[in-house]
Amino acid sequence: MLGFLSxxxxxxxxxLHLRRAESTRRVLGLELNKDRxxxxxxxxxxxxxxxEPVEGRYMLSGGSDGVIVLYDLQNSSRxxxxxxxxVCSIGRSHPDVHKYSVExxxxxxxxxxxxxxxxxxKTLKIWDTNTLQAADVFNxxxxxxxxxxxxxxxxxxxxxxxxxxxxxxxxxxxxxSCSHILQGHRQEILAVSWSPRYEYILATASADSxxxxxxxxxxxxxxxTLDQHNGKKxxxxxxxxxxxxxxxxxxxFTSDGLHLLTVGTDNRMRLWNSSNGENTLVNxxxxxxxxxxxxxxxxxxxxxxxxxxxxxxxxxAVYTVYSGEKITMLKGHYKNVDCCVFQSNFQxxxxxxxDCNILAWVPALYEPVPDDDETTTKSQLNPAxxxxxxxxxxxx
Amino acid sequence: xxRKRHRLVSETFxxxxxxxxxxxxxxxxxxxxxxxxxxxxxxxxxxxRGLFEDALPPIALRSQVYxxxxxxxxxxxxxxxxxxxxxxxxxxxxxxxxxxxxxxxxDYRTKVLKACDGRPYAGAVQKFLASVLPACGDLSFxxxxxxxxxxxxxxxxxxxxxxxxxxxxxxxxxxxxxxxxGKFIKYFVKGRQAVLGMVRKAKYQELLLSELLGRRVPATxxxxxxxxxxxxxxxxxxxxxxxTSGTLLRLAET
Numbered sequence: 001m002l003g004f005l006s007x008x009x010x011x012x013x014x015x016l017h018l019r020r021a022e023s024t025r026r027v028l029g030l031e032l033n034k035d036r037x038x039x040x041x042x043x044x045x046x047x048x049x050x051x052e053p054v055e056g057r058y059m060l061s062g063g064s065d066g067v068i069v070l071y072d073l074q075n076s077s078r079x080x081x082x083x084x085x086x087v088c089s090i091g092r093s094h095p096d097v098h099k100y101s102v103e104x105x106x107x108x109x110x111x112x113x114x115x116x117x118x119x120x121x122k123t124l125k126i127w128d129t130n131t132l133q134a135a136d137v138f139n140x141x142x143x144x145x146x147x148x149x150x151x152x153x154x155x156x157x158x159x160x161x162x163x164x165x166x167x168x169x170x171x172x173x174x175x176x177s178c179s180h181i182l183q184g185h186r187q188e189i190l191a192v193s194w195s196p197r198y199e200y201i202l203a204t205a206s207a208d209s210x211x212x213x214x215x216x217x218x219x220x221x222x223x224x225t226l227d228q229h230n231g232k233k234x235x236x237x238x239x240x241x242x243x244x245x246x247x248x249x250x251x252x253f254t255s256d257g258l259h260l261l262t263v264g265t266d267n268r269m270r271l272w273n274s275s276n277g278e279n280t281l282v283n284x285x286x287x288x289x290x291x292x293x294x295x296x297x298x299x300x301x302x303x304x305x306x307x308x309x310x311x312x313x314x315x316x317a318v319y320t321v322y323s324g325e326k327i328t329m330l331k332g333h334y335k336n337v338d339c340c341v342f343q344s345n346f347q348x349x350x351x352x353x354x355d356c357n358i359l360a361w362v363p364a365l366y367e368p369v370p371d372d373d374e375t376t377t378k379s380q381l382n383p384a385x386x387x388x389x390x391x392x393x394x395x396x
Numbered sequence: 397x398x399r400k401r402h403r404l405v406s407e408t409f410x411x412x413x414x415x416x417x418x419x420x421x422x423x424x425x426x427x428x429x430x431x432x433x434x435x436x437x438x439x440x441x442x443x444x445r446g447l448f449e450d451a452l453p454p455i456a457l458r459s460q461v462y463x464x465x466x467x468x469x470x471x472x473x474x475x476x477x478x479x480x481x482x483x484x485x486x487x488x489x490x491x492x493x494x495x496x497x498x499x500x501x502x503d504y505r506t507k508v509l510k511a512c513d514g515r516p517y518a519g520a521v522q523k524f525l526a527s528v529l530p531a532c533g534d535l536s537f538x539x540x541x542x543x544x545x546x547x548x549x550x551x552x553x554x555x556x557x558x559x560x561x562x563x564x565x566x567x568x569x570x571x572x573x574x575x576x577x578g579k580f581i582k583y584f585v586k587g588r589q590a591v592l593g594m595v596r597k598a599k600y601q602e603l604l605l606s607e608l609l610g611r612r613v614p615a616t617x618x619x620x621x622x623x624x625x626x627x628x629x630x631x632x633x634x635x636x637x638x639x640t641s642g643t644l645l646r647l648a649e650t
Contacts, residue, residue: 312650
């Protein structure tokens with residue numbers, strides 16, 4: 001570390017080199033920390049989390065009871081011990097609350113004034129954050145599994161919605177109606193994701209084992225259907241063009257948009273080149289996945305070798321993206337983990353699970369040098385950890 | 397110019413965090429960390445030739461190679477190179493989509509010739525071994541490939557299926573197969589379940605590797621305990637945990 005600092009100081013190294021090195025070191029040291037907590041508000045499993053891309057300060061969570069909660073992640077107290085408080089929430093008593101489980105929430109990519117949520121009650125709702133009212137509602141014929149809005153789009157405000165039907169619907173926020181439909185899948189669409197590199201490229205994953213890449217400006221079908229055998233018929237058992245040997249549950253582009261990661265119920269994760277749809281054949285081993293709906297996983301951003309954080313049963317598995325090496329398993333939840341998000345400014349990971357908890361995984365810091373002054377150290381101790389026993393050896 | 401500058405960041409922070417594996421020699425099964433070819437050669441030595449009266453070529457499994465070469469992507473790449481060079485053949489074993497058997501091409505050729513010696517289909521098999529095997533390194537063959545590129549007629553293809561060299565996959569395509577491999581697959585599946593059962597019945601569903609290897613071999617395990625243990629580790633059906641008493645095998649919960 002000192003080598004990187006002095007190299008940067010002397011101008012031998014790019015400043016970005018030090019930043020990426022430190023980010024990587026912090027991600028490798030992710031663990032549960034007794035000083036960081038997220039307030040427990042949900043009464044049933046947390047299905048989805050999203051951190052706003054502008055400041056990385058506010059986090060949305062959607063639960064299986066239809067409740068949406070907004071948290072403030074910033075630690076503005078001077079204490080190391082900090083609970084991320086819920087700023088506001090759309091609870092069961094709210095008139096516009098979703099009737100059934102909220103499957104996906106997403107902040108409006110350009111500011112925190114708006115967010116979108118989709119749910120099993122066949123609606124996609126657009127919310128105004130300041131008044132906490134539903135500004136618009138899109139109704140569909142089938143339950144909505146997933147939706148996504150492009151993070152880099154400037155020329156369109158399309159929200160891609162994946163439902164239980166085989167058609168991907170694109171809803172336009174400006175006009176308030178579904179502008180067009182992408183046809184090509186044969187079963188329900190479990191995950192959709194826009195490319196972070198090109199504003200018109202969309203990837204969709206379906207239960208028919210196929211992942212398709214679309215250019216939404218094109219009227220005729222999809223651009224590429226990802227094929228796990230890269231066109232070699234000799235390896236495929238059934239008809240080719242499937243991305244996985246089971247349902248495809250989750251999709252995530254890497255932060256530069258050049259690669260796409262997919263997970264499927266065949267317990268595999270695959271890395272694809274997003275420009276030509278080629279399977280890079282990186283072998284991550286068995287990535288256990290029995291989720292019948294979408295699995296939300298995430299990729300780190302800003303490290304020298306990117307890491308992917310995948311929910312693996314009740315733990316979170318961390319792999320390096322391009323070499324497939326398993327770094328660690330983050331254990332802490334009591335039940336199945338459903339979603340995780342990465343805060344790239346501080347290299348923190350937040351994960352939500354069916355045990356109604358959201359856990360914060362924080363890089364293990366160096367222990368602070370203890371002060372000579374006794375009183376200051378005492379006041380920093382969390383009252384829950386103080387014991388009421390007398391410290392003398394005699395009874396009473 | 398400082399030499400340190402050119403080191404990759406991932407090397408600085410990744411590898412140094414993992415302590416060096418100094419106990420590689422103490423554990424008999426985990427010593428190998430070299431190339432895929434060395435791994436396949438070692439696994440082929442574990443195969444019990446006498447059980448099949450030397451009629452089968454020694455078969456190793458891809459999952460076993462993963463247990464000896466820990467980095468799966470590198471192992472896949474090296475196996476693919478060996479396959480393209482024609483040094484090994486990869487066979488689809490029917491019981492699992494991912495289970496691929498790996499055989500040295502020389503062994504395969506000698507055993508298949510020995511198996512079809514003096515039989516009516518010997519001619520077709522020899523033609524197949526001479527023309528198709530060196531040319532096409534895939535796991536399966538298509539109808540038009542066989543008839544047009546290699547000039548096989550339908551009766552000849554039927555003879556190849558009868559000989560056990562090809563297995564029907566669907567209409568117009570065939571898997572490459574080993575004659576007489578059915579017995580091997582039966583023993584393998586039963587043996588795998590038996591060894592997994594040994595771990596499952598242990599207290600807390602975990603067993604020290606040394607203890608597992610020292611136990612009495614159940615009658616259903618015909619291929620050898622270490623053969624099955626490599627396969628279980630590589631297929632991630634058991635988790636391998638290094639402890640101070642050696643390697644511990646714990647049943648994977650998922």
